[in-house]
Amino acid sequence: MNMEYVQTVLVQIPAAKLDAALKPDGLLGELETHRSIASTRSGFRGMRVTRSANPEGDALVVVETRWASNNELADYSTQEPNVASIAAAHRDEVVPNSLQVHRMQAPGAGGASSADAARVYDRLALALFVPIGVLAFALLVIYGLSRIYLALPSSAATPLAAGIALGVLGIAAYFATHPTVPRWQIVGVFVVVLGTLAIGGTAAAVYDEGHHTVKQPEAAASPPAGATPGGAPSGNAIQITAKNIKFDKTTLTAAAGDVTIQFNNADNAIPHNFAVYKSDSGPTDEIKHTDIAAGPVVQTLQLTLEKGTYFFDCQVHPAQMSGKLIVE
Structure with a gap:
């Protein structure tokens, strides 16, 4: 069954504030503008804004955004602007403490959609690109660390290894305690690690080039009369x-x-x-x-x-x- 991940935001607007909320710069006006922004996010499947028709009491506004996967919904929830952040920014137009945010899973619309096709493509692509990416990442890590270790004095190698081990444990602990991690944070970790290794490896290679110069052997001269070819160097x-x-x-x-x-x-x-x-x-x-x-x-x-x-x-x-x- 095709499933969708839904974020539902509920908020109440006092009757006296409804006209202000309907203006282009009001809460409801900004939510309509936000629809086009949300549609550019990865995994977006739709947005619906409904409100109660009671003209005398508080108006209940319900905003639903639907997403193809839980990770894409998590990315949307942690990046502003989103529906919840827009409602919070218009706190002067809503009933105090009425803002509620719910996340749920629901059956999606019948039939295959472009989002479904994209998800199938992503799964097939992952089977090919993930092993290649992991191999390339491992090779870069090995090369970068080897260049850095060769350039370091032996007294600095152990502290560096301990620091790397603590860093790996810290990153693993963070991911273990955050089951839903935004994609940008994962990408950020890889970028920081690769950037650090690239800079360190390049600096180490330049250092080695300047300090470990290989002397080219000189052309052998003809031995003088009476000397034995291939013997020990002349003099002491x-x-x-x-x-x-x-x-x-x-x-x-x-x-x-x-x-x-x-x-x-x-x-x-x-x-x-x-x-x-x-x-x-x-x-x-x-x-x-x-x-x-x-x-x-x-x-x-x-x-x-x-x-x-x-x-x-x-x-x-x-x-x-x-x-x-x-x-x-």
Whole structure:
């Protein structure tokens, strides 16, 4: 059966105020004007204004608006102007405390209407567009959060995650305690979330672009006479690469004095650094380290070392990435 959702507004007008209410700027005049405004609202099916014919006593005015769905009636009820707000604005023309608002469900007119066809179309469209929309929303959330988390220092990641969790719980609690939520509020939540993620993700991407510059490899020069092609860099320089969360070498050798270590983080979007220690006892014996940065990125560490055995690691992944530096 085709059902309609009806809002019925009742109000009494004193006989002495009836002429004023019938004027174009009076209550009844504005209700007639409102009919054309209401007809532009989604789901509107009709409006009827009736009043009692008693010329001597108070006139009872009954205004019915009919809607295709309960949500569309809820949207109309929460957005002004509506019949109830118009009646409240003309309180000087009505009997005090006579305004009543009722909502009910009733059988609609027989036969299929354009509103019914629109509802069928909406249901078919939802079956296609809702999954696509949910997937697109999830991808945007994942991308935006990933860019933001990569740009944040590790100390800020936990507070951000806690804030997001509290926000999700707050929104869920609001919707759970409001069974009928106007459509504009739902759309507003999605717009705010997507806008925040878009701004945060864009800012994080710009930050990464400016701070994690990838150095392009220089063209290999022809080795001088007597040099071995493919050997270690000339002078007291060392190269080491991080790939798949491990170093490509676990033992490095250098001559005493000024030492240059070129650290290449080849792990895409994974943060690493290179730290050197006097012993294997940990951070208390640290000599120097590079900044923690997500790859791909190339960094250089300048040291002055005496003969002896030193130790190195990645301070982000010390258990998987460590080794010895022997200075002769």
